[in-house]
Amino acid sequence: MRIVIIDGQGGGLGKQLVSALKEIDGVDIIAVGTNSIATSAMLKAGASEAATGENSVIVACQKADVIVGAVGIAVADSLLGEITPAMATAVGQSEAQKILIPMNKCDIIICGCSSKSMASYVNEAVEQVKALAGSRE
16 A cells, blocks of 8 residues: 655654554555655655655655645645645545545634644544555455
């Protein structure tokens, strides 16, 4: 299973996701940062491969089985403008299963979501990926 993790800013969320998801057997984790700092953080956390920038997001989304990141990766101009319209379109149009984590920094409020810690959301995302990985066996 090819998991693409997309993150920007300092890569903190992506780093936590990579660390947790690399423990799942049979997954290939591709870290794609909107900037080199985010990419570096995810690579240091143990991603199988990593790349940076708009075209990397577009290409990775085409090849992904699962895309994981903050909800803002699917919204143009979010993450303080780091998510370009082309990046958001690539995420939205990808046939991959998307696991999006609600983050208030994206200026998006999702009704029905409780306010939890980032670690809690990472744990939920990991459980979702594990369920998807188990259903493919």
